[in-house]
Amino acid sequence: MPIARPLDGERPGPTRRHGRRLRIVDVTLWYGERSGGIKSYLDAKRRHAATTGAFEHHVIVPGERDGHHDGMHRIRGVRVTRNDYRLPPGGRGLCRTIAELRPDVVLLHDPFWTPRQAVAAAHASGSLVVAVHHGSAALDAAGMPGPDLLWTPVFRAWIRHAYRAVDAVMSVVDPTPDSGRGADLPLRLGLDPAFRPRPEVVRGDEVLYLGRLSRSKGVGDLLDAAVGADWRLRLVGDGPWRTGLPAEIATRGLSERVTLEPYVEDRAAVAARYARAACVVMPGPNETFGLVGLEAAATGAPVVCCAGAPSAARIGPLAHRFPAGDVGALRAAVDAARARGAAGGDPALGRRIAWRHGWTTLFHEELVDLVALLERAERSVAA
Structure with missing residues (x-):
């Protein structure tokens, strides 16, 4: 299915590459109706990109059916949890979408959606890939039946497998124990403007x-x-x-x-x-x-x-x-x-x-980091 994209000359922003705005793609399995921090980050990033025009933004997530509209790309998946998390059958739809978008940077927000296939598809499209380290092997193990000590090494081995070919790791903590490599970029998490003191609300005792x-x-x-x-x-x-x-x-x-x-x-x-x-x-x-x-x-x-x-x-x-x-x-x-x-x-x-912790400031700083990562990669290729 063809993917509708904004025209390259539409709403030019300050960050351009190859005659167009920088094109950034975020990918995650964990974008359900009742998701938490990752969904908050991605929704805020979509609003920021639409408001400022600083970069062209796309999000790829599982959905009830395939659909591509206004920068949101859903790949059909089977619902597996109450909060609408879904698992697509393999990575074909994800890789095809990455290839059609031809992004400058792909950010993978979890290591579970056929990561090696996704990295290969991104590299074939000329994209850099950043693994965003939101979780941990210990947290993943805690959600499984049986002793955590049995599951933690399994998840740690998978994370290292998933991160092996990425170009950089972004994290708010040191990911070395799980991934075998440190963070190249900081993960910045911000706040919706709704979160502020409210003097009109009486604080209770619960x-x-x-x-x-x-x-x-x-x-x-x-x-x-x-x-x-x-x-x-x-x-x-x-x-x-x-x-x-x-x-x-x-x-x-x-x-x-x-x-x-x-x-x-x-x-x-x-x-x-x-x-x-x-x-x-x-x-x-x-x-x-x-x-x-x-x-x-x-x-x-x-x-x-x-x-x-x-x-x-x-x-x-x-x-x-x-x-x-x-x-x-x-x-x-x-x-x-x-x-x-x-x-x-x-x-x-x-x-x-x-x-x-306003999102506008944090996304500007993240964009500066991604541009620097691209420039380093270009200098490395030129050398």
Whole structure:
């Protein structure tokens, strides 16, 4: 099927290559109706490209059926999870789309969609390929049945296989333990303008978890921490544990203090929930960034997170850390964060966080990095 593209001379931006705007393609399996950080990044990037005209942007994701419209390219796939994640049968549609687009740079946001085929198709089209390291072998293993120690080496070997032929790796953390190579470019994650302090919203005293409902995200530890505590807990989201959670809550005797709510897509509604909470908890032991923590902190909310969560460094004093898997320390961190939330949180720090992590600035910096990567590759070929 022919792919409709913007004309090369349409809306010229500041970054041009071969007489046209730079053409960037983002590829990911994990773009479902109720996805998290990757979808937020890609949606923001699409808006930025459309608004500024700084580069031509395309996104390739699985969909219910094949379709190519306005820079969004969907390859038919089979639905495999509740939040509309889909798996295409092989990589033929992906490789054909890359070949037709002839991008300057392809960013692969996961290592699972026939990565070696995708890299070969991109290189054959004259594209550079950047592997974007969002996850980790430990996080992937935590989502599988059986001991994590059995699965982690399997995922680590696959990541190294997937990254072997890429031209660069982009990451917010050091990917060396999983990929065998360090990050060449920083991954920058930003914030929707909705995430800011809201003085008109009265901060309450409940504890909020908002995100994927799964054991790998530490939801079970959070429920255990709530046993014997005196705070109310609100769980908002969807995921593989959604149907089993009511029984888990009842078994722990928490039915009167734990509320379970569906996934919320609207960014303004999410921000209002952060602003109403005494604190927001991100209990997962394997967060590769933790965008929820950054979003919540931008509203001035105290955030409880594992000591190793990368976003904790961006949150600063609003972060209340605990060692992964230590339920007692998690409960103590929640108590400390609630006390700070009862005093109103920190709106001034929230405003600074929101300003520093605006998407416009971050995408400009990412574009500068990609242009530099292309220039280095051209100099290498010329030499």
